Amino acid sequence: MEMESDFYEAALFHIDRERKLYSSMPSRHYHNGYEIFYLVSGDTCYFVDDKAYQVVGGVLMIINMNEIHKLVNSSGETFERITLEFKSEFIEGIFPDNSSIDIFSSFTKGLPMIKLSGQEQGAIEKRFDTMIHEYTQQPPGYESYLKMLLFELLLFIYRKMESNPRPALNEANLVHKKIFEIVDYLNRHYDEQHTIGQISKNFYISPSYFCKTFRENTGFTFTEYLNNVRIKEARNLLTHGTDKISTIAESVGFESLTHFGRIFKEITGMSPLKYRQNYKV
Template sequence: MSETIELNYGAEEDDFYIQHVKRTEPFERTNHFHGTYEVYYLISGQRTYFIKDRSYLISPGDLVFINKLDLHKTSDVGEPGHERVVINFSDRFLGSDHPLYTPALFAAFQHPSHVFRLKLQDQLFVQHILKRMTQELKEKATGYETYVKLLLMELLLFAGRCSEKQETVSFEHRSPMHKKISEVVRHINDSFHEPLTLAGLSERFYMSPFYLSRAFREVTGFTFVEYVNTTRIKEAQRLLKETNMKIIEIADAVGFENIAHFGRMFKKLARLTPLEYRKLNR
């Protein structure tokens, strides 16, 4: 069997989700983002992890933190096969309204490096917490949901302390192509509200349109147009939730020159119209 699921609890967009999986064949997770926080622990194998605007080479024992709405994807490196645990949780599960909330719980998600390379002793500590979580969710003894939440808090506080001690060491995948595409992605993230074209970026970054298009998709998993539209719609979602701006104003603010095109793209990516999304998130 190419995939063995050791544990699967909940769904990725639920308030709490955890999956422990072993794979023996090539696997690539498509680029995606979600409104939940993600913690990723690699047990064996190697992975390339694209997060926001950078590619990281992930090794066994690495702990990865991905903030909500950050674009990310994983792909194989070298020999196929890997084992990992991934946890997703929402603000409702462990956010600012929780009686034990402290900003320290989310410090790891704010660290400049998304990746924590743990010492052996710290790896064993993390593995112990994940094993306890797995046992609780399988056995479902009295109070198991509360216990799992406490274990998650322990993991997050531990990571927050790691973030205070860890220097901003780069574990980025530093091939020339990855480095160049990271620069392009950072430019898009900073300038998505402006007119952006493949030809314009090719000229700016001294690459042919053909090479940029091919390399961009290889590194990010997106075509150039898909990435620009996704980045713009993410910002539109934020503005719809957090401001009282009119929809036509939001379309213009995020870089769409045509309100009809904005509406089509929003419905395609968010699966709701902008008005429906605003009503659902107010």
């Protein structure tokens, strides 16, 4: 017996950013528009057609028109996400000379999950924030600017997929249950010290199998993922708090301020101090 799926009429253009515990679309559904889903922080499971994907902070999901999908927050922890929904008519005709590439072809490749580097995450989040500002505040010319921003985003996705036509990430019909547990554990204990050996022992999985399966399910190595979670939290503390950088480094799990500074710059493209100066709320 086939599972039922709900149909929703897509918006011509809609974008929002929310931190939440439960999905507002818990059922299997589809709509007559394109969807771009970006997980800012946390970890969730995203079902697209008959495949399940472990989605962690810094990952983009692209959903084609009429593609059945569903978001499940199995960890029970809060997550922050940006959802962008649009119809092709929204940007049709704005670049009439752009016949050399099909900007929407990325949605039909059957590879809905795109892992972004730290610098790409920063750039994408900034673009999304600009989109949200234009969409909600509606300053003069906002619609034209939104069309340009959306085209830039689609071009970025197109180029990213063309340069990585066969990502290292494997599609998994069943997400490995242990990886779910480990990702959830790391999201709650990122401030503690972890090694592959210790995690493998705690979760009764061999180190080599753990490394292979973790990468297949998340798109990140264990160290990349842990650093990503730590730096995301550090970014939040730098922009919303007043603690010293050394205090923040220690609170997110770095034993050395130098190591923290190096990893922070690797992921964001700037030093913690520069980041605080640029983005302080």
